[in-house]
Amino acid sequence: MAKEKLKVGIIGTGMIAVSGHIPAWKNLEDDAEIVGAADILEDRAKLVAESEGIPYAYGDWVAMLEELDLDVVSVCTPNAYHKEQTIAALQSGAHVLCEKPVATCTADAAEMFDEADAQGKHLMIGQTARFSERSRAAKQICDSGRLGEIYYAETYFLRRRGIPTWGQFHMKEHSGGGPIYDLGVHAIDLLFWLMGSPPVRAVSGVAYTRLGNQDEGLATSLAESGAPIGVLTPLPYDYRDFDVEDMAAGFMRLDGGAAVAFKTSWAVNIPENTGKTLICGTEGGLVLDPLTLVTNMGSYQINTTPRVPADRKVAFSGHWLEVEHFVNVIRGDEELMVTRDQVLGVMRTLDALYQSAAEGREVWLD
Ligand SMILES: NC(=O)c1ccc[n+]([C@@H]2O[C@H](COP(=O)([O-])OP(=O)(O)OC[C@H]3O[C@@H](n4cnc5c(N)ncnc54)[C@H](O)[C@@H]3O)[C@@H](O)[C@H]2O)c1
Structure with a gap:
């Protein structure tokens, strides 16, 4: 039927x-x-x-x-x-x-x-960063135990000039925050998921608004700001409304002694947009971009690059995989893979990052 x-x-x-x-x-x-x-x-x-x-x-x-x-x-x-x-x-x-x-x-x-x-x-x-062939492969490698005890990781997602200017991202009243909530939430969610969602014990962070609230007169593009196929109906943009952070960095102490370093930006003076996720364990390491497993074999240090199938050639292919997964969950054919505890764990970390930046001190979580 x-x-x-x-x-x-x-x-x-x-x-x-x-x-x-x-x-x-x-x-x-x-x-x-x-x-x-x-x-x-x-x-x-x-x-x-x-x-x-x-x-x-x-x-x-x-x-x-x-x-x-x-x-x-x-x-x-x-x-x-x-x-x-x-x-x-x-x-x-x-x-x-x-x-x-x-x-x-x-x-x-x-x-x-x-x-x-x-x-x-x-x-x-919609934590779409998890929904790609590369993320799936990275998760399999992390879950295999090949990395040994993971004790340090880094994730960063930096845009030189990539403020989303088509909507209400730049206004705290509508968005709550800037790149921490826009890009950082993807980076941290993906990393924590790969690491098995370890509880965060303490967060120290800084957040700056130095460039986004200026009229720099620079040529920018919607594609670099996260809208690769454009925007059908953009709202008018005024830099004077910009009241969220444009750059942030943080350091997290995890349960068991591991640590995570993090940074994100919509606007910062670096040569190129850049992003990387790096996980270091006692038996090996994993770099996400390009996906590389770092191990030793005999007396040699080995870098292995898994052959990952290509994602679908559509914009926002992660949304396609995410929606397919959600339909399977609704039909009872799959378990929800973005869980309440994971989402709340990431949000708690980001809240603590904002708090630490505002108070100028490390914030300890229960
Ligand atoms: N997963 C991803 O890769 C990704 C990418 C971009 C945006 N997002 C998220 O999607 C959301 C929307 O982003 P966007 O780029 O589409 O923004 P957008 O500004 O283009 O679209 C938001 C729409 O919501 C409408 N709107 C605003 N307030 C409303 C309200 N109270 N009730 C009903 N409609 C309202 C606006 O008129 C607008 O059409 C944000 O939460 C953003 O973080 C996710």
């Missing part, structure tokens, strides 16, 4: 809905169909619905939840709205795929997961 198609609704029809979620849901046309799209800017919802063949468009997402009896909701709004919309969607009877970061503080994130439990629904957070 054919499975019933999941009825999907989208809240927030901006860049990531149009470039990531909508194509990923449409790719699963036998399993799901997008029936509604809502945006606080109704014209934007209508434009996206018309161009994507979505039957219903709303300026009021509450009305969409009330009227469409959705099975799944993709929450694709700025971070500050994730909590309210996710909780309402869960209460309407839908499973929720919510964009990263889950929320703008750990307490809000915990409430969202509590509601999912109360409603007996799945809540998945």
